[in-house]
Each structure stands twice: as C-alpha cells, then as structure tokens.
Amino acid sequence: MTLRASLFLLIAVILLGCSTPPKSIEHKPQVILKLDDLGYEEGLVHPGWQKVVDFLNEEKVIGTIGLIGDSFLEGDSAYFQWIKDRHEEGYEIWNHGFCHCKPMVDSVEHREFRGMSFGYQLNQVQQTQQLAKEKVGITLTSFGAPYNSTDSATAAALAQIPELTIWMYKETTFPTEKTILPRIPEVNIEYPVHVPDVDQFKAGYAQFKSEPVLIIQGHPRSWTEDSIRWDNFTAIVHFLKSEGVTFTTPQAYVRGMK
Numbered sequence: 001m002t003l004r005a006s007l008f009l010l011i012a013v014i015l016l017g018c019s020t021p022p023k024s025i026e027h028k029p030q031v032i033l034k035l036d037d038l039g040y041e042e043g044l045v046h047p048g049w050q051k052v053v054d055f056l057n058e059e060k061v062i063g064t065i066g067l068i069g070d071s072f073l074e075g076d077s078a079y080f081q082w083i084k085d086r087h088e089e090g091y092e093i094w095n096h097g098f099c100h101c102k103p104m105v106d107s108v109e110h111r112e113f114r115g116m117s118f119g120y121q122l123n124q125v126q127q128t129q130q131l132a133k134e135k136v137g138i139t140l141t142s143f144g145a146p147y148n149s150t151d152s153a154t155a156a157a158l159a160q161i162p163e164l165t166i167w168m169y170k171e172t173t174f175p176t177e178k179t180i181l182p183r184i185p186e187v188n189i190e191y192p193v194h195v196p197d198v199d200q201f202k203a204g205y206a207q208f209k210s211e212p213v214l215i216i217q218g219h220p221r222s223w224t225e226d227s228i229r230w231d232n233f234t235a236i237v238h239f240l241k242s243e244g245v246t247f248t249t250p251q252a253y254v255r256g257m258k
Ligand SMILES: [Zn+2]
Pocket: 036, 037, 096, 100, 145, 146, 147
C-alpha cells in the first residue's frame, strides 16, 4: 500500500470511529446480601455460616450478617473474635433482634417486634446494641426484624436509638425517620424461605434490575442441608458477578446516596 493510500485509510478509519455513537453506560443495580440469624452454635458458629463466609471471601464478594443479640450471652471469646474478623473484612454486622423468639402473652403467640409493648421492644433492640459494643466493640447501625414482623411500637422504639439509622425490610407504613431499604418479594435468594433457587432469582432479577439496589435475603444455616441449596446459592452469586453488579452493605449504600 502506498503512503497516500495508507493515509487515506487512516483518515477513513478515524472518521468512521467518530461517527459511532458513544455506548450508553448500562445501569447495574447494587446488591446487598442480607444474611440472617447469626448465633453461637457448635462452639463457634453454624458450619453454614463458615462455609458462606469462606465462599464469599474467595469470590471477593461482601455480605452482611444479621446477628441475634442473646448469642453474646452464650458465646465465648472465639465467637466474639469471629464476629470481629468479619467486621474487619468489611461485612456489616446488623441488629437482628435479641431473642428471635415468639413470646407468649395471655396464651397468644406474638413476634419479638409485633404485638409486644414499646418498652419490651425498646429493651430488645437496646440489649443487642449494648452487647455489640461491649463484647465486640461495634456500633450497629442497621436493623432488620426477625420474621420481618414489626408494628408501630417498633417504629417508636427505634426512634429512641439514633445510632440505628437504617431499617431493612420495613413492612408497615408507620412513620419512621430511618432510611428504609425495601424488600422486593420477587427478588430473593430463597424461594421459599431457606431454599435458594437460581432460576427464580434470575427471573426476578430480570424484572427488577433497573432498581438502584436489591436487598436479597437468605439463611446460611439452611444451605448446608443439601448440596442443591448450596449450588443454587453459589450460582446466584456467580450470576450476579457475571452481570457486573456491585455488592455493598447498608451502611456503604446509604453513605453513597448522600
Ligand atoms: Zn431471622
């Protein structure tokens, strides 16, 4: 090719290149792995928790850990260290109530945060906050109720605890000043609860991937019961990675909103 022809070709390539419209940046949701029910078990934590944390660390994916406060009363220094290690790794530890129980009042079953008095609920949340500071030196800033069951007394109790700024999966319309991270029932790890399902997840994800953030709930203690559950959970994480989402925590996400 002559020099002239080469120059002509070069100019043609540049002009063609310029006429191509810039690619629009495709929206990717942020994803919060809302993992529930950490407690002191089998001398440390349930093997399902260890397996999930090992997997997520290997995948360089961050998650969150819903801690049940009364486990601080049973746990030993190794358990406290396990929590501190996760906190160091960037996992957000959050307040998942104190007893995760269903209290009986006058022979009627309630939930820890539904149907119980303001004083009771305040005490439950506060005990977990206090023990987290005392035992592991962490100020919890997010709350999510056991069974995602709350009422007006929950909103009033949380209003007394300004350091808790985020409320995951609030399911009522009672007013609150907390930042709410909503539940989208169609997008979850488990269908039904405790059973990860990658196909249903993908269908829900396709429908809601234009959302700014997807908070997806799961229960690591239930995923080691059979290999199908485990494989579905890991497939969901691999799928989300292939989609190019950003995994985040409630704290980090809300910080980024401001
Ligand atoms: Zn729970």
